[in-house]
Amino acid sequence: MTSVWALAALWLSLALISGLLSIWLRVSTALSEIVVGTVAQLIFGAAIGSALLGTDESWIKFLSGVGAIVLTFLAGAELDPVVFKLKWKEAVAVGLASFFFPFLGCAAGAHYVLGWEVMPSWLAGVAMSTTSVAVVYAVMLEFGFNVTDYGKTVLAACFITDLGTVLALGLIFAPFTLKTAVFVAVGVAAFVVLPWLTPRFF
Known part of the structure; x- marks a missing residue:
């Protein structure tokens, strides 16, 4: 039990450090x-071992998963259908551009510049093209952009x-079976x- 509390104290200390740095440097907390998490992983991993942060602990994985799901849900709740109907062209254009440019560019760079095989190159393109709705929402919430x-x-x-990103992963890497057809339908x-249906309940 002591190790659990020590691990929790370590994570909370890192969160406190990141919060103070965001205030001092005037950058987003997210x-x-x-940055603090990445640096801590590098330092502790090189000096002591990555197991010190307990990233494989089931309760840490649970908390991180719940946090990501809640933030994504809150971000989705901020979407205004009226605004989306008015700005759908801008949203679709920015969304498609922010996906295709990194996806195709990174895949081409990995294949032609780094000499990777085709499938790893596609995977690199997918990995670099995705975005984090939770992080974007946290930044917007901090600066008040979520209401604009x-x-x-x-x-x-x-x-x-x-x-x-999801469609690219499915089309490139997922096997197409009867279950896939059922899922699509x-x-x-x-x-x-x-x-x-939903307007009749809310």
Whole structure:
């Protein structure tokens, strides 16, 4: 039990350090948390071992997963259908551009410059093209952009970027079976039915 509390204290200390750095450097807390976490992983991993941070602990994985899900849900709740209908062209254009340019550019660079095989190159392109809705939402929430039309348009673009990432992973790497066809059919039906059904409950 002592090790659990010590590990929790370590994580909270890193969070405190990142918060103080964000205040001193006047940058977003989410960005400073990413930098502090990366630096801590490098330092502790090189000096003591990556096991010190306990990233493989089940409760840490659970908390990180819940946090990411909650932030993504809150970001989705900020999307305004009225704003999206007015700004859908901008959101789609930004979302597709932010997906395709890194995806194709990184895949081409990995294949032609670094000499990687085709499938690893595609995977590198997918990895570099995705975005983190949770991080974008945290930054916008901190600066108050989440209540503006600009912020809601950017959030919509982020969801479109992530949708492109999911589709690319599925089309390139997933095996196409009967289960895939069932999943696609159910997904299309949900996209068609839910916009009509949910206003009757909320």
